[in-house]
Amino acid sequence: xxxxxxxxxxxxxxxxxxxxxxxxxxxxxxxxxxxxxxxxxxxxxxxxxxxxxxxxxxxxxxxxxxxxxxxxxxxxxxxxxxxxxxxxxxxxxxxxxxxxxxxxxxxxxxxxxxxxxxxxxxxxxxxxxxxxxxxxxxxxxxxxxxxxxxxxxxxxxxxxxxxxxxxxxxxxxxxxxxxxxxxxxxxxxxxxxxxxxxxxxxxxxxxxxxxxxxxxxxxxxxxxxxxxxxxxxxxxxxxxxxxxxxxxxxxxxxxxxxxxxxxxxxxxxxxxxx
Amino acid sequence: xxxxxxxxxxxxxxxxxxxxxxxxxxxxxxxxxxxxxxxxxxxxxxxxxxxxxxxxxxxxxxxxxxxxxxxxxxxxxxxxxxxxxxxxxxxxxxxxxxxxxxxxxxxxxxxxxxxxxxxxxxxxxxxxxxxxxxxxxxxxxxxxxxxxxxxxxxxxxxxxxxxxxxxxxxxxxxxxxxxxxxxxxxxxxxxxxxxxxxxxxxxxxxxxxxxxxxxxxxxxxxxxxxxxxxxxxxxxxxxxxxxxxxxxxxxxxxxxxxxxxxxxxxxxxxxxxxxxxxxxxxxxxxxxxxxxxxxxxxxxxxxxxxxxxxxxxxxxxxxxxxxxxxxxxxxxxxxxxxxxxxxxxxxxxxxxxxxxxxxxxxxxxxxxxxxxxxxxxxxxxxxxxxxxxxxxxxxxxxxxxxxxxxxxxxxxxxxxxxxxx
Numbered sequence: 001x002x003x004x005x006x007x008x009x010x011x012x013x014x015x016x017x018x019x020x021x022x023x024x025x026x027x028x029x030x031x032x033x034x035x036x037x038x039x040x041x042x043x044x045x046x047x048x049x050x051x052x053x054x055x056x057x058x059x060x061x062x063x064x065x066x067x068x069x070x071x072x073x074x075x076x077x078x079x080x081x082x083x084x085x086x087x088x089x090x091x092x093x094x095x096x097x098x099x100x101x102x103x104x105x106x107x108x109x110x111x112x113x114x115x116x117x118x119x120x121x122x123x124x125x126x127x128x129x130x131x132x133x134x135x136x137x138x139x140x141x142x143x144x145x146x147x148x149x150x151x152x153x154x155x156x157x158x159x160x161x162x163x164x165x166x167x168x169x170x171x172x173x174x175x176x177x178x179x180x181x182x183x184x185x186x187x188x189x190x191x192x193x194x195x196x197x198x199x200x201x202x203x204x205x206x207x208x209x210x211x212x213x214x215x216x217x218x219x220x221x222x223x224x225x226x227x228x229x230x231x232x233x234x235x236x237x238x239x240x241x242x243x244x245x246x247x248x249x250x251x252x253x254x255x256x257x258x259x260x261x262x263x264x265x266x267x268x269x270x271x272x273x274x
Numbered sequence: 275x276x277x278x279x280x281x282x283x284x285x286x287x288x289x290x291x292x293x294x295x296x297x298x299x300x301x302x303x304x305x306x307x308x309x310x311x312x313x314x315x316x317x318x319x320x321x322x323x324x325x326x327x328x329x330x331x332x333x334x335x336x337x338x339x340x341x342x343x344x345x346x347x348x349x350x351x352x353x354x355x356x357x358x359x360x361x362x363x364x365x366x367x368x369x370x371x372x373x374x375x376x377x378x379x380x381x382x383x384x385x386x387x388x389x390x391x392x393x394x395x396x397x398x399x400x401x402x403x404x405x406x407x408x409x410x411x412x413x414x415x416x417x418x419x420x421x422x423x424x425x426x427x428x429x430x431x432x433x434x435x436x437x438x439x440x441x442x443x444x445x446x447x448x449x450x451x452x453x454x455x456x457x458x459x460x461x462x463x464x465x466x467x468x469x470x471x472x473x474x475x476x477x478x479x480x481x482x483x484x485x486x487x488x489x490x491x492x493x494x495x496x497x498x499x500x501x502x503x504x505x506x507x508x509x510x511x512x513x514x515x516x517x518x519x520x521x522x523x524x525x526x527x528x529x530x531x532x533x534x535x536x537x538x539x540x541x542x543x544x545x546x547x548x549x550x551x552x553x554x555x556x557x558x559x560x561x562x563x564x565x566x567x568x569x570x571x572x573x574x575x576x577x578x579x580x581x582x583x584x585x586x587x588x589x590x591x592x593x594x595x596x597x598x599x600x601x602x603x604x605x606x607x608x609x610x611x612x613x614x615x616x617x618x619x620x621x622x623x624x625x626x627x628x629x630x631x632x633x634x635x636x637x638x639x640x641x642x643x644x645x646x647x648x649x650x651x652x653x654x655x656x657x658x659x660x661x662x663x664x665x666x667x668x669x670x671x672x673x674x675x676x677x678x679x680x681x682x683x684x685x686x687x688x689x690x691x692x693x694x695x
Contacts, residue, residue, distance in 0.1 A: 054316075074439065089492050186692060190412045195367025196440075203361035206509075206590050207502040209626060224501045228494070231484045238485060245477065246570035247516035248682065249326040 006038040010045050017060050019177035021184075024067050032071055035092050043096040050107045056174050058108045059118045063181060065104070066125055068093055069134045075222050077197035098135055105143055113153045121178065123147065124185060131226050132193045133217075318676035323471035327385075327514050335385040349589075351389050355380055355399050356509045362403060362422045365441075368412055370505060371478050376406035378476065379509040385465050385514075396423050397455070401462035407575060409474045416456050417444060429600045471679040479504045479513070482522035486688065490557075492526060493548040500529035503583060510582050520571040523558065524579030530555035532627070535635055559642070579645060584632050591629045 001009070011028050029129050031042050050061050056152050072092040081086045097104075109115040121145065130140040200219050207220050217225065327335075340348050356377050363373035379401040389398070400419050407414050425432045425442045429436060432442050444452055483504050487497035503525040507513065534552035542553050549557075558576050566572055638655055 078440065177561040190372075191367035192364075192369055193367070194364040197362070201360070201364035203364060203638050204357045206587065207505040208499065208587065209590070210502070211626070212499055219364075219503065220505075220531070221498060224498055227480065228497075231481050234485045234489045238482075241477070242482075242519040242570050245519060249517040249520070251683075258631060 001034070001036075003038050003041045007041050007045055008033050010034070010042050011049070014049055014061075017057070017064060019060055019063070019181060024064050027064055028067050028071050031068060032092065033074065036087065039093065039096070043093065047100060047103065054170075055114060055117055056170060056177075059084065059121055062104070062108050062118075062122060062125060065097060066128070069097060069129065073196050094134070098139060101135070101139065101143055102146065105147065108157075109147060111150060111153075116153065117174065119147070121181070124182075128189065130187065131189075132191070133222060137225075182219075193222055195234065228253060281299060316675040318678065320678040320680055321471055322680045323467070323473045324683055325473075326517065327511075329515065332385065332511055332514065335522075339384060339386070339388045339498060341388055348389070351391060352381070352384075353589075354393060355389075358396065358399050358423075358426070359403060361426050362400075362419065365422045365425065366414060366418070368403075368407065369410070370480060372403075372406050372410045372412045374478060374480075374508045374513070375410055375476055375507070376403040378513045379405055379466060379470065381511050381514055383469050386469050387465065397428070397458040397462045398466075400459050401466050404459060404463055405466055405470075409476065417452070420444065420455055420459070452625075461492050468679070471681060473681045475681075477518045478674050479507070479518040479522040479525065482519045483525055486519065486522055487526055490526070490554065491548050492530070492554050493544060493546070493551070496526065496529050496533060496551050496554065499533060500525040503528050506586060507579070509581060510586055512579060512582055516575060516579065517570075519569060520575050521579065523569050523571040524576045525554065525583075527558040527576040528580050528583050531557065531635065535631075580639060581636060587627055588629050588632045591627055591632070643654060 010027075010030060013030055017027055018025050033190065034042060046065075050058055053061070072094050076088045076091045076094075080090050105122065105126075109118050126140050126144055129135055130137050197219075210218055210220055336348070343351075359373055359376050359380070362368075363376075376399075380399060383398060383402065387398075400416070400423055403419055404416060407419075421442055421444050424441065424444075424447065425435075428442065431446075432440050435442055435446075437443060481500060484497060485498050487500060492500075497675070500522070504522065506524060507521060512524075516524065529553040534555050535551070537552070539552060540550055542550055543551060557565060559573060561573060
């Protein structure tokens with residue numbers, strides 16, 4: 001098929017994109033199949049459409065991009081032949097996503113009240129991309145900062161012209177779709193990036209034996225890096241928790257313990273077993 | 275006994291662990307009770323969850339289960355099972371807490387039931403993973419776990435798979451075999467839950483490594499290394515001996531020790547204001563300062579953890595220096611493309627420590643211990659044969675009557691009741 005035909009067919013399927021997995025996978029499949037030769041054309045279509053369609057359809061497009069990224073990265077990890085490996089080295093559509101992320105997000109979450117329905121889902125998707133390393137954490141941070149830096153729309157803003165506001169029917173439909181998609185996102189949220197490329201993990205190797213100072217992030221450290229940012233600092237809840245665990249592990253009173261000071265004389269209770 | 279009922283009552287336990295709730299079939303389901311219970315039904319009994327064991331108890335229980343196996347064989351099986359759990363975990367993308375919990379559940383289970391060769395039977399490893407996945411909110415169905423297990427164990431079949439991830443399609447396998455394995459998994463799961471007394475509240479050391487590491491102003495490099503050591507600690511029985519915060523402090527200690535050993539003493543603080551590794555290692559090996567009280571951890575705990583971890587490292591440096599055969603889980607699959615295999619092989623041969631170095635560190639630790647003080651072990655409730663035999667498996671398959679599974683050992687009620695008041 002020539003690029004023009006590919007564009008027409010892609011737009012045709014894209015116009016019928018909805019929130020269902022089936023619809024998303026159909027579009028992803030077509031995009032991936034026609035990447036060699038027509039990748040740029042297809043990406044152009046995505047950028048054009050995301051500016052034109054309704055607010056609901058725009059979040060559908062972002063969810064499509066989410067699946068597209070996942071598929072591209074999987075393909076990149078699993079290509080066997082040397083030749084296609086080179087072709088897929090940039091992660092197929094990932095290079096375009098990375099290049100044009102700001103533009104896409106600007107349209108999916110336009111400024112003002114009209115963008116609000118899409119804000120939370122967009123942030124969730126971006127956090128997901130960050131944790132799974134679809135893109136570099138700094139890249140995602142840039143976009144998140146850009147979203148946060150926007151002035152919050154005030155309640156007194158004029159209602160948008162009717163072409164952009166949603167009917168009650170659409171609102172209900174959107175709520176249902178969001179419920180399904182959040183459920184799916186929540187279920188997949190814990191999946192670590194190692195699942196894309198399990199061969200990169202040496203199961204029989206001790207984690208401690210990998211080199212510590214590497215230029216690239218090692219798979220074994222990705223979760224650590226994510227936790228490093230999100231784990232809260234030491235607080236009172238932690239103190240209480242370790243008191244409890246310590247008591248469970250070492251219930252004997254400390255005064256028998258070779259004269260060392262008790263951990264917390266006022267808090268310790270003597271148990272029945274003493 | 276209704277399993278669903280037991281799990282449900284487990285979830286609502288926090289407020290009332292020692293309540294009279296019994297996780298058995300509720301009386302509303304049972305027919306009217308006869309005036310005298312038949313004499314062949316045993317009297318009601320209780321089983322108490324023992325969250326942590328002493329070295330002595332572990333040795334006692336392990337020996338019972340070891341049977342004719344040597345300790346070396348037992349250790350080899352243990353490592354093989356842990357490696358298998360790592361491999362499935364990586365394939366499915368389980369977070370660390372799920373993999374680590376599974377390893378701990380596996381160790382605990384085999385204090386009470388003998389281990390079969392994990393190369394041949396993977397029911398217990400999969401059951402441990404299944405329980406852990408539920409506990410950690412990363413649920414996967416038994417069939418999904420089986421698919422991952424078959425993919426790893428049968429690389430020839432996996433290579434033929436059309437699935438882009440290289441996963442075996444269960445529909446291509448003998449349905450009877452899959453169903454048998456699934457039933458075995460569910461049967462073992464039930465026994466496993468009993469050894470845990472249905473207590474799903476396991477806490478992990480990983481968050482503490484970061485929290486405590488940051489509080490101590492250790493460098494990120496040191497904390498990252500400590501995290502990795504915490505990962506490896508689940509290949510030992512340390513998580514069954516020490517509470518998670520103590521294990522975390524111990525891992526930070528080992529990280530600092532290994533990073534500073536035999537290195538020239540540099541500035542006490544680095545450019546970011548973090549303490550150097552030698553300062554951290556020194557702090558955690560002396561009684562001065564408030565850290566023992568603050569982190570509810572003693573010097574002897576850190577030393578014990580260090581010796582166990584070093585033993586594990588020594589064991590692994592010795593394995594890697596003798597060339598592993600393709601059938602062991604530690605070598606790359608023969609089906610990987612050549613270039614990837616080469617890269618992995620290069621990684622594999624890299625181990626930063628030589629056995630001699632590690633042994634020397636152990637000797638230095640022992641010398642320091644005997645200089646400063648005799649090795650001080652913390653006191654536990656006395657290990658008794660009666661307590662340990664609470665978990666005897668002699669009654670498998672027999673009607674045990676009403677069994678109350680209690681979440682805490684007797685006497686632990688004190689601290690939770692105090693909280694409630």
